[in-house]
Amino acid sequence: MELTPMQQQYMEIKEAHPKEILFFRLGDFYEMFFKDAEIVSKELGLTLTSRSGDVAKNPMCGIPYHAVDNYLGKLVTKGYRVAIAEQIGDPKAKGLTKREVVKVVTPGTILEESVLKSAQNNYIALVYEQESQLVLAGADISTGECFYCIYKGADRQQGLYDELYRIMMPELLVLGELSCRQDLEEFVSLRMASCLFTDIEVPVKNVQELLVQHFDVNNRPAEPLAEVAVATLLGYLHDTVRTDLTHLSQLTRLDYSENLVVDTCTLRNLEITRNLRDGGKKDTLLDVLDFTHTAMGTRLLKKWLEYPLMNIGKINQRLDSVEELAGDFLMRQQLQAACKSIYDFERLLTRIEVGSANARDLAALRTSFMALPGIHAALTGAKSRLLQKCREGIHLYEDFVDLLQRAIVDEPGLTIRDGGIIRDGYNEELDQYRLISRDSRQLLQQMEEQEKEKTGIRFLKIGYNKVFGYYIEVRNSGADKVPPHYVRKQTLANAERYITEELKEFETKILGAQEKIVSIEYNLFVEIRDAIKEKLGDIQATAREIARLDVLTGLAEAAASYNYVRPRLANNGQLDIKDGRHPLVERILQRDLFVPNDTRLNHDECEIMLITGPNMAGKSTYMRQTALLVLMAQIGSFIPAREAVIAPVDRIFTRIGASDDLVSGQSTFMVEMNEVAQILKYATSDSLVILDEIGRGTSTFDGMSIARAVIEHIREKVHAKTLFATHYHELTDLEDDKIRNFCIAVKEKGRDITFLRRIIAGAADKSYGIHVARLAGLPKAVTGRAEKILATLEKGAAAPQMAEAAPDVRAVRDMGAGSAENVKPAKTVKPVKPVKESADMGSLFASSLSDDLLKLDVMTMTPLEAMNELYRLQQQAKKEAGLG
Template sequence: MELTPMMRQYLAAKEQHPDEILFFRLGDFYEMFFDDAKLAAKELGLTLTSRSGDAEKNPMCGIPYHAAESYITKLINKGYKVAIAEQIGDPKAPGLTKREVIKIITPGTILSESALTSAQNNYIALLYEAGENVILAGADISTGECFYGVYSGQDRTQMLYDELYRLAMPELVVIGELSFNEELLAFIELRLPRCSFTHREKPAEQPELRLSQHFPRELWPQENEAKEGLASLLDYLHETVKNDLTNLNRLTKLDVSSNLVLDTYTLRNLEVTRNLRDGGKSNTLLDVLDYTETAMGSRLLKRWLEAPLRSIAEIDRRFDAVEELSEGFTLRESVRSSLKRIYDFERLLTRAEVGTANARDMVALKLSFRALPEIKEALKDTKAELLRHAYENIEVYKNLEELLEKAIVDEPGITLRDGGIIKEGYNSELDEYRAIARDSKKLLQEMEEREKEATGIKTLKIGYNKVFGYYIEVRNSGKDMVPEHYIRKQTLANAERFITEELKNFETKILGAQEKIVNIEYQLFTEVRETVAAELTSIQKTAHEIAVLDVLASLAEAAASNNYVRPRLMDNGEIRIKDGRHPLVERILTQDLFVPNDAVLNHGDTEIMLITGPNMAGKSTYMRQTALLTLMAQAGSFVPAREAVVSPVDRIFTRIGASDDLVSGQSTFMVEMNEVAQILKYATKNSLVILDEIGRGTSTFDGMSIARAVVEHIRDHIHAKTMFATHYHELTDLEGGHVKNYCVAVRERNGKVLFLRRIIEGSADKSYGIHVARLAGLPNSVTQRAEKILEALEADSVNTVPEKKAKAVPEPKADMGMGSLFADTLREDLMAYDVMTMTPLEAMNALYKLQQQAKKEAGKA
């Protein structure tokens, strides 16, 4: 088949981009050909056509260029890459129009507003293995962040996977071959199924040259391998975005030594930022605490929760700011009201820097600039260090605000090439062309009157036709009065037609006015955009301060709205919580009252809380609650409790719930053992460990043996603060030394069981599994038969199971001290009443209130 010059041009471009779908600009359309056309037609629902009439042999399909963004986004979301080949030459010039690929769009480099979730980062990550080290480099080009980490030793891949899970990047670039490639693929498939891979053969050849384009030398990695990995990522970004990317100027090293480490299991089990149901934000800790007003703040809050602090001084700095904002209602409302008017600075700046920002983006920046003086004014008299820092470092951009106000219309269109984006009065040349386009008829009439008056030719008139354009027509009777500067253009039977320099200039302006208007507006807009981009570094710093302020205000709003308290930080290893509440569960419970509970963990007599009690009684909720409150405190958040003392921990480990990793072919029990193995391997004396029902996935004696051995190992070798929930009552004989028994209070009456949701000292003597089965709806015949089997098994086990040493807690009775079963708030409310001075009506109201509270806490309301 003989190819046209245009098709040869297309194939040459496609040869350079075999892994991308090539969008080839032809006039007002992007066209795709051959295999790209088949793929795009399938994924986008387009109709295949052909220039030759044979869609099977020479398939093609196309989309309007002005609607390309939505089509590209669809392809990117499916994991494809798109190369954009634009017309570089003048389409009106003779011969083949020059075209070249101006950018490549990938899942990790897409910048269109419609493709990005405002409250989430869009990271791209790169892995490079050099000897014993694995280098992770990453960036979010939409916000200007860049980071790297170096992993070595036997734990390198586990630490790497934990970080990849946090990043949740849509694209991973791999340099060369990885020794753990199969393991990595399995992890990505299981935990990050939407992540696409990009392979590169070699690392960057001149890493320092590339690094010098973005970061000051003092920020560069020390390790040569890290320099190569980071430069390789930057090379890839430059090759795809095809821009100097000066917004990538902030570099941080991933270092867990200063943070509370939350591994993949813990982040999932505690549902910190992603829920277990669909991986979304709803019903997560992030969801509960997110009162942010800006996209920047929401993204930063997520990072704070996924990497809480360990330094008491740094945490207290956050507490001081949250306290001042939570106690100062007027201050908080003023700050949050101003924050509402601030758009996504970081991404607006990136689009300005790479040249994709439109006029609406500039208006958003203007409105954001306008809110900054109000924020500084609100913070002027604050005392907390972080609030003072925000006050001092938030810049006010009055000049840019005035420029944008003067230049850009208040409600511009989306497309820059349609015009209508520059205000009247900003540019005299533009105003002149607009006047010509708008008032051409009036201007021609004025010119005609001037010429009549100047020449004295009363019959003179100005006309227009498509062949000759504009002309001055003079009848033969007046041709003797024609001035010398008139140029003869056409002779008619009874008239002569002329042109003048003024009329020629007017004609040029008239005919090209609209095109000129669009071109001038575009040029003026790009100048404004470049002026804004020139302040990029300064505005980025202000954006960061705004994000921090937004997070602090969000945590303050959460504290004020949900009755949270400031934890007291200690360094003695103790965690002591009074009337703690689960931040997620208490919000979900609308009909029932959440029953608060105490928690005490230390390195003395309660290093390990051994918790027994029935299913559905609240053990898992209680343990998650303790872990979440500790995490919240170290992130800088107040906590749902009456009092809280927290000694920062280095890691939180959780083994909660049952889940089969069917994709990886692992059973529930295998998953459980893997997670326990990780905990025993990495936990330290300063860790918090949450273990729920260890060993239940195998036979009773196997499971009991494993559970007991795990508790003993933690007690004797690790000394981590541990909550260990179990149905194996036989383990309660471990009490003593660092182990203390706790159980869930239960009341039995007339064969019915009531779970009181209170954790009390002592051990349970029953699991009430059959009772739970009855509540679930198992037939009576089944549950009755189960009770008989249980009686036989318990009788038979007397000779095979060692006698329990720990005394079981007696069944709660009506005359027991209810202070041990119900919240201390009830007792304190009762003690606070001055009975001798109350009127009868006041006494009745108080008694009724206490009765309703008691009913709720007993589950009878």
């Protein structure tokens, strides 16, 4: 097929970018040819055309240059890489216009505002493996963040996966060979909606040059392996973005020694930042706590939830600030009002840095700067250290406010090449051209009057034609008064036409005024943008303080709105929560009263709470609640409880819910065993472990044996604070000085049952499975038959024999409990004590109603006050009993 010169140029550029779709600039359009055209046509629904008339042989399609961001965003979101080839030569010159690729847009490097989600980071990450070590380097060029982490030891692969799940990057670079490549691809495919893999064969050669270019001497990796990974990532960004990236100036090493580790399972099971339904924010802890008013604040809150603190001093600093803000409504209101006016500083600054900012971005920056004095004023009397640091770190930039107010119009257009962005009065030359453009006829009239006055020629006029342009016409009667500097241009029957140097200058100004206006405005805009760019690092620091202040203010608003309390922190391993509430469930419940519950775990009296009771009675909600309250406390948030003493934990492990990983070929039971294995391997005495219905995915005897072995291993080897819910109520015989039995209170009336949602001391005497089946709507014939079968089975000896049986040694060994010699024989079975309603029902209201009763001063109350108070307490008791 014979190609035109333009198509040959296209093919030469395409050969240098075989993995990208090539957007080839032709006038006011970007054109795609051949295979690229077919792909774009299919993905974007565009019609294929052809210059030769044969679409099959020479397909092409195009998009308008002014709408490129929309089409580009759609392609990149679908996982494509796009190379943008612009016209860099003079399009008016003879011959073929020179073109070259000015940038490559990928899922991890896109900066188009329409694609980026304001409350989420857009990370690109790189994985590098050497000498049994994995390095993860990452960056978000839209916000200027850059980080790295090194993973060593047997759990290095799991640590990498947990971090990838947290950052949820749309593009992952793999440098060189990777021993776990297949496992990595399976994990990404299973846990992430979409992620483009990009292979880089060898590291960059100019490692030190890139590191010096971006980071100061105290901000560079100490390890050679990390240096290579970070530099190669930076090299890739320079090759694709192809513009200044000096805003990537802060490098953070991810160090979990001071953070509570939240792994993939815990993030998913507790729905901390993403829900299990669709991976969105709705109905997550992030959703409940997010009272932020800036995109930066929302992103930072998400980070706090994914990286909670362990240091009591640092947590208390946050709690001090939240407490002060929660108690000072006026300060909180002023800060919230100011934050509402602040745009996404971080991404505005990035667009300024890379040269893609428009005048609206500068107007948004101006509005943001103007809100800063209000923040300073509101924080003037702040007492907590973090609030004081925020005030000290937020600079005011009065000079930029003045500059932007004088220079940028109130409502500038989207583009910076069409004018209309600089105010009148900012630049004298610009004002002159605008005056010429707007008032050219009036100015010509003024010039005509001036010439008449100067020369004394009565019959003189200034005119215009396409051939000669502007001219001065003088009738023959005034020819003797024509001054010497008039240059004759044309002779008419009764007049002469002249030009002057002044008139030609005026003509040039008029004819080129609009073009000159646009050029001057663009140059002035660039000057202003570059002036701001010089202070980029300082403004970035201010942006970080604004984000932190926004999060603290939001947590204070959550505390005030939801009636949360400040947890007290301890270092003795204690976990003591009074009347704790589930932060998500209580927000979802609109009509029903959420029944609060206590939790008390420590290493002296109760390390393991063994919770029995029917499946739908609320065991999982209670356990999730405990884990979430601990996590909330460790990010510096108040919590939904009456009071709490919490010792920070190093990890929260959760094994909750049933799910098949069908893509990876793992059944529900295999997923469960994998998660339990991870818990028993990595949990410590400072961890919080949540285990729900271990062993339910196999036979009764197998499951019960595994559950018993897991409990014994935690008791003897791990000593983690543990909530263990089970439907095997035969396991309640394990109660000792470390294990305590608890159950869900149930009110029975004939064949009807009511779940009271209250955790009380003691063991459940039955599982109520058939009752639950009846509530679920199973046919009466089925539930009736089930009751007969159950009665027959309960007469047999299978259950007591199982209760007395020794643990399954193989199951214990498989779970990491050690060899058979290390397994202690099962203790003699103690009779299970049923929960008596008359004996224990009073404890249901011990913490919620008894306190209210004790506070009443009955002797000073009037009869009417006493009746009203009694009625209120009765109504509360009915709600907590499920009768209201």
